[in-house]
Amino acid sequence: MVRRHELTDAQWQMIEPLLPANGKPGGQWADHRTVVNGVLFRARTGVPWPDLPERFGPWQTVYERHRRWSADGTWQQILAELQIEADASDPDGHLAKALEEEAREWAVNIDSTSCRAHQHAAGARRRPPRDFPLKGAVRVWRPGREALGRSRGGLTSKVHLLSDDCARPLTWQTSPGQRGDSPMFVAVLEGLRIRRSGPGRPRSRPDRVRGDKAYSSRGNRAYLRRRGIKATIAQPDDQLAKRRRKGRAGGRPPAFDKAQYRRRSAVERCVSKWKQFRAVATRYDKRDYIFNGTLTAAAIVIWLRDTVQEPSETP
Template identity: 85%
Template sequence: MRRHELTDAQWRKIASLLPANGRPGGQWADHRTVVNGVLFRARTGVPWPDLPERYGPWQTVYERHRRWSADGTWQRILTELQIEADAADPDGALARDLEREWAVNIDSTSCRAHQHAAGARHRPPRDVPQKGAGREWRPGDEALGRSRGGLTCKVHLLADDRARPLTWQITPGQQADSPMLAPVLEGLRIRRHGPGRPRSRPDRLRGDKAYSSRANRSYLRRRNIKTTIAEPADQQANRRRRGRAGGRPPGFDTTQYRQRNAVERCVSKWKQFRAVATRYDKRAYIFDGTLTATAIVIWLHDTVQEPSETP
């Protein structure tokens, strides 16, 4: 095992979740070598042609990553890891017992887009389904936009209390945070082994002042989700100015709000991968695949226990 590569225990965890064979009449190159090449590029941010020779032809690594980003292979691996974590850790962050509530934390982070990320052709990418496992493609939509920092992409995410990414949406960099609360939360699906619907309604949601709006609070109230969202000063002043018509101030638990730092720590883990901190991928679905592959590493680091060395 080399730097930035999966350990033996981590590889055994996901090996059975990868496709068995390649195209008819042929055989894919070794999956572990290719996956390690994808993770090396994600961690270091090197251009695909600059991958070390030990990972084989860079075209093979790139094409495998592109294909798995399109058909949802990366997403299926992440989903399986979440299912196993939910079933094996009943007292952890995904707990569904009566003594501990299931809380999620919402935030967003901007990813500066490299100049190599611009210039994608305005036509549907290959192998990307219009609906289903892959990210739906819309003409002219590659989740790139102009903001004060230049060409940027924004990732809106939910993280659990163990600083692991649960679900996310990518948008152009100028997209505001508040309107994305409902779309991100509706994308939360923690499936289970056996029958039963996926878990999609957490007990509590924590967010910063950017998510404080009447529409968001009403939406969460309709879904019976407890809210811990800070109220900005201008909303407080406007409510006081209206007197009784302004209504009562929303409930706010400072102890709960301190735990919102889990999403900040999740972003910090994610941006240790340079291909996440800076977007190099032209296509949005490939960048989404890069996010998913790196999220798999975060989950593996948290759930896989490495065997202790004997003296």
């Protein structure tokens, strides 16, 4: 029987081949499914690791597996494979399902969200853990930079993300809570890499980017023009007023499609899905790479729910 916040049989069959081989010289790992369910239970409920239910086994095993997979990129690899599968299964070759028959472009939506950090998330040591980085690690150790900062809401982390039109997270970057949105625009887009199931370079250049007023800047728009990407970014009132004051010298206003801008709500829905996981809405992890692992585990569940078709029960 599948309990709350655990993977179904169909979902487990989807990710089981993507997990590391069970067993190492001199010993065997605990059952992967039990450990993964423990990680997802903690991400969904936000309980402290020692308070995990006994059915998941020793909490130290679950935590250590989550920490290790966050460091060596196992969670990120699973998410990448799910995105490849979704890209290959789309007959039009786009990640986003077309909202209308005439919509044939790959559009992404950018936004950020603040995650309040619990007091237990502070106080990480400035030196790296004894076994960091692991072999093949994707996280680079940066002393004193754990994506924690102080904003008006207190100690916070900010997640800058891209989502597709199905409200699924594609890629993201973490930063301290006081970090602005516009300076992270290029970094987030540069991190977009959707590998293909066959030969070919990863998909990294969407047809359109939608964003709110926080991303309206001359530099961001110039970056999109250089890459041939359409921009649907609202202009703040001060930029509109400045252009009017200049008259003809202000030039033409940038193109803005209101119908396209309405579809930017997909990234808001993506954030809402993500923050159903309490360990995402409130950061409890001291290390940035472990917090990114928690974000990735939650993103995997979002993709599985949208990708895996559960068998219908016969009456």
